[in-house]
Amino acid sequence: MKKFFVFCLLSMRLKAAAQKTPFELSGKIETATYTAAITYYENLTKAYPEAKLFTYGSTDFGKPLHVLVLSRDRVFDPSEIRKQNKRILLINNGIHPGEPEGVDASMMLARDLLKAGKLPKDVVICIIPLYNIDGSFNRSGTSRANQNGPVAYGFRGNSKNLDLNRDFIKTDSKNSAAFQLIFNTWQPEIFVDTHTSNGADYQYVMTLIPTQKDKLNPILSDYLTKTLVPDLYAGMEKMGYPMIPYVNSIGETPESGITGFIDPPRYSTGYTTLHNTIGFMPETHMLKSYDLRVDATYKLLQTYIQVVARDAKVIGENKRKADEFVAAQKEFPLEWKLNKTEVNDLIFKGFEAGQKPSTVSGADRLYYDRSKPYTRTIKEWNKFEPAVSIQKPFAYIIPKAWDRVIALLKLNNVKLQELKTDQKIEVESYYIGDFKTGTRPYEGHYLHAGVKVNPVKQSLQYYAGDFVVYVNQPSNRYIVETLEPQATDSYFNWNFFDSILDMKEHYSAYVFEDTATALLKNNPELNNKLEAKKASDTEFAKDAAAQLDFVYKNSDYYEKTHNRYPVARLVTNVKLDLK
Structure with a gap:
C-alpha cells in the first residue's frame, strides 16, 4: 500500500510537471479563461504541498476571489509567516482582463518554481489568478482596438461596468472589498499589478510604473529609488528586456518629454502606498506580440522574486520603520502637484x-x-x-450612522473604539465652504474636487456606539486621506456624505419676514452684519430674497447640520468614556 501511495504521488507530480498552460498549448497566442486558470491552479495544489489555493469574499459576478499561496516551508497562516519574519509578495492579475499577460505568466511561473523546487526561503508568494472575474467572462478579440493579441480576452469593465483600478477607495464593487480583505489579511511588503499599456509606439516591450516615489514614505522611497528600481532595470536588461518608465507623454510623441505618474488611492499602487506597501504597475507594450509580452512579464516577476528574496531582511526592516514613522507622523499631504522646474x-x-x-x-x-x-x-x-497638507488631529469621531465608512475603515485594519455612554464633546467641525463637482459621471459618481473647509470649534452631542479613531496607527495615511475632505480621494469627494449638502428645513418668506424683523430689532450685531453685507455687495443690496436668506442663515432657525461634515476632529486629548 505504501508503494502504491508513493507511486500515485510521483505520478501526480510528473503530471503537474508536464502540465502546459492554455497559453503554451495554443502556440502562445491565447490567454487562459477564468475557469481554465482556476482548474490549473487546483491541479498544482493537488500535486505540490508547497502550494495552497484560498478563496476570499465574493465578486459582483458571484464568484469568490482566489489567491494561490506558494510557501517553501508549507506555512500558510499569514500571522505565522510574519512571526517568522518572512516577506510577502502579492501579484495581482487581470484587473483589466483585456491586459492578461500576468494571468498566463503567473501560471507558468508558479508551475516552474514548484517543479524546480526553487521557492525562496524568506519570501511567500501570493498570486491572484484573475481579479476581474466579471470582465474576463465578457470575452472578445475586439474591445482593445489598438492591441496586438491575444486571440480573445476579457473586457475592462466588470459586471457593473466599473473600472476596478479606480475602485480601491470607494469600493463600489464586491471585487474591491474582497481584494482589500486579501491585502489586509496578508499585508504584503511588495505588490505587483500586471497591465498592458496604451499610447505611443517605441522599442520597449516592458514599461514600469512604481509607486510615486515622492508620495511614498521616505524610508521606503529611499530603498525604492536607490536599490529596488535600479536592480529591476538591471535584471531585465540582462534578460533581454530593457525597460523604460511608463511613457506618459506631455505632447503627441515621446520626444516632447514624459511625466511621472501620480497615483491617487483610487488606483492599486496609490492604495498600497496608504499602507506602506511598495507597489508597481508593469505595463507591457500593446503593439508587441503577445508571446513577447508574456515572456517579459514572466521574467519581470522572476526578477521581483530574486530581489525581494535577496533583500528580505532590509525590506522587512524598512516596512517596520515606515509603520512606526507614520504612526507618529504629524503632517500629511492631501493633494500633490508636479514640479515643472525639476527635470x-x-x-x-x-x-x-x-x-x-x-x-x-x-x-x-x-x-x-x-x-x-x-x-x-x-x-x-x-x-x-504637496499642494495641500494638514496637521493630523488627536482623533476623529464618526457617528455610528455612517456605517459604510466604519466598515471600510475596519476592512483596512484601522483600529476603532466605541463610546460607552452618551457624551458631549468639544471638537473641531468642518463646514464645507466650497467645492467643484464634475458635470459628467465618473465611475458611477459625480466626483467632487477643490474642496474648501471652514473649521469651527463646537461642543457636540455624541452617543453610545459612535466611533473614535485615534490617529496613532500605522494606517494613519489611510485614515487621513479618506476622512479629510480635501484629500483627492477622500470619502467626501467620492460622494459618501452628499446628504449633508441638502437643507432639510426652510421657511415661507411671507411668514419669516416678520420673524426677521424681530431678529434684526433684538440683535444689533446681526443688523450691523446685514448692513455691512449690503454696503460691500451691490447685487446683494438689490436682492430682497438674498437678504432675507442671509438673516435666516445667521439665525438659530438655520439648521446647524447643513454643510457640516459629520466626521469631527478631536484636536486635544479629551477624556472619553470608551468601551
Missing part, C-alpha cells in the same frame, strides 16, 4: 514619428516608422510636491 535626462529608444494623409479623412495623421529606430535623450518630469 531629468532619460535615454529613450523610440521610432521616428511623422505625418501622412489619412485614408479615412484625408487630413494629416500621426504614424511611427518602425524601420527608423532611434536612441535619443528626452526629458522626464517626475518630481511631485
